[in-house]
Amino acid sequence: MAEYSVKKEQLINWKILKQSEGQLLxxxxxxxxTSDYFSFSKTQCAVFKGTDRAVFLDKREFTGPIYTQIEEAVDFVLRNIRLGATIDGLVRKEKYELPPKAIxxxxxxxxxxxxxxxxxCIQVAVYDDRLEVTSPGGLYNGLTYRKS
Incomplete structure (x- = not known):
């Protein structure tokens, strides 16, 4: 994993830290x-049998810092989708049914x-025929799903 250097000014610009009365907060x-302070900050993952939510085969709930939730959710999906392989000469090439970068x-x-x-919370659902990722909330700034 690559290491990154982030300066205090960047954290202030990103509103991760703020200055108040000479203190950094x-x-x-x-x-x-960085933590699991907010109880709603979690990612629920499940694998369902078939194409609906009637029967689940496995479920996990991930908490903690968002970056660890993301990693754990991606790993969960990769463990629960098909992985195929082809042989090209002497080289074995493995390929998931869904691209890991897209997941x-x-x-x-x-x-x-x-x-x-x-x-x-964020929900990740693996079905026999699809992957669904659901995020709480609606469309930004009053947008609607209705076509105009």
Whole structure:
């Protein structure tokens, strides 16, 4: 894993830290990124038999810093989807039925775009025919799903 250097000014600009009366204070964003302080900050993952939620085969709930929730959720999905392999000469090439980068992006987006005023949690559901990632909240700034 690559190491990154983040300066205090960046953390202030990102509103992870704030300055107040000459002191540097942690914000709620800091708590979300580094701890399990908020009980609603969790990721629930489940594998369902078939194409509906009638019967689940496995379920897990991940808490703690958001970055660990993301990693654990991605690992959960990868453990519960099919992995195939082909042989090309002497080289064995493994390939998941869904691209791991797309799975990671879906789960990261669910966390990034969730409505933190809604105390529901991120849900990741693996079915026989699809993967669903659900994030609490609706569309941004009064947008609707209705076509105009």
């Amino acid at each position: 942690a914000t709620n964003a800091y708590a979300l990124l 990671r992006k879906m789960i990261i987006n669910a966390h990034c775009h969730r409505n933190l005023l809604d105390e529901s």
